Amino acid sequence: MNNEVTGSGQPDVVIYVVSDSAGDTGELVVRAAIAQFHPVRYDIRRTSFIQDEGAIERVIKLAKQYHAIILYTLVIPHLRECISRMSKENGVVAIDLLGPLIDSLEKKIGRPSRHEPGLNHVLDADYFRKVEAVEFAVRYDDAKDTSGVNKADIVLVGVSRTSKTPLSMYLAHRKFKVANVPLVPEIKPPDELFTIPKKKIIGLTIGTHYLNVIRKERLKALGLPDSASYATTERIERELAYAGDIMKRIGCVVIDVSHRAVEETASLIMEHIRQ
The missing domain is CATH 3.40.50 (Rossmann fold)
Structure with missing residues (x-):
């Protein structure tokens, strides 16, 4: 988990970036959004390579403790469903960055996605x-x-x-x-x-x-x-x-x-x- 606190004192907002890959995409989106509120004290906490429900549960507990927002870029369906369900149960704001787009693309293209994390990091x-x-x-x-x-x-x-x-x-x-x-x-x-x-x-x-x-x-x-x-x-x-x-x-x-x-x-x- 990577922590970054920008600005002195306690952060105004804590954001957990949760991914089943590196989490670069989610962090870039968070930074683009937070720039609209500059100057602001913020803490981006990246949780990468999520593979099971136990890891998601730990992030949800931390997010609830710090009244944080979660932004997740999970391509594995059961992990997306898990974080959506757990966040609602715990009253945590969780934003699905990729899910709705993947669903729409599946309908448009007419076949399921590959559900493989990290494909945009292919060594090209x-x-x-x-x-x-x-x-x-x-x-x-x-x-x-x-x-x-x-x-x-x-x-x-x-x-x-x-x-x-x-x-x-x-x-x-x-x-x-x-x-x-x-x-x-x-x-x-x-x-x-x-x-x-x-x-x-x-x-x-x-x-x-x-x-x-x-x-x-x-x-x-x-x-x-x-x-x-x-x-x-x-x-x-x-x-x-x-x-x-x-x-x-x-x-x-x-x-x-x-x-x-x-x-x-x-x-x-x-x-x-x-x-």
Whole structure:
């Protein structure tokens, strides 16, 4: 079970993503929906590879305990029936993402579905491209190796805490090879940024107040005082001005991520790259 809490304090909503496969589809749908309520504190708990009624019963009990919503992507009929019945018996909200569509397709096509979990994860060329892109994003994260700037489909630049790494991973799952480079006044930016086509580079900026709040929360999470220079307004303004100057020199597109979910920013980036 994977847990992710976004935002400080107790979550406003807990969502269990239940699947007889990996659960990627359900989690993507949850993230797309939760983005409509940004900012919000949420906790996505993924329960993957469900194979029996006992596992479903355990999830139902947890969902009831935490007043959570369940979103399930079960293709095995008796498991769908089980979670539907148990959720009703326990007063838990459970949403069937695939069942109604599978039923409609069976009627339209005129034959039953295969009822095999994980068929959309068949090891085809697309799958391997995605794996390669994810490995690329990890290797060239945070300018650990600046040679990735030349090899990347997309290069993200910006100050610390502008979602460079989450965006890199999200875009990697869309099969884009992404390198990201932090812009810090004390560190000279890689020369490669000024030699590759500027259309490949995306500058990320953010409002001073918004970044101040994010950095203070980050310091608290690390057990450090929020008065550290990393989160001061003066330091943030200096970094943003420096990053802005670099982006102007490059001549790249700049996106303000202040009140945008990762999914929304990624959509803007992909639209720009495809154009």
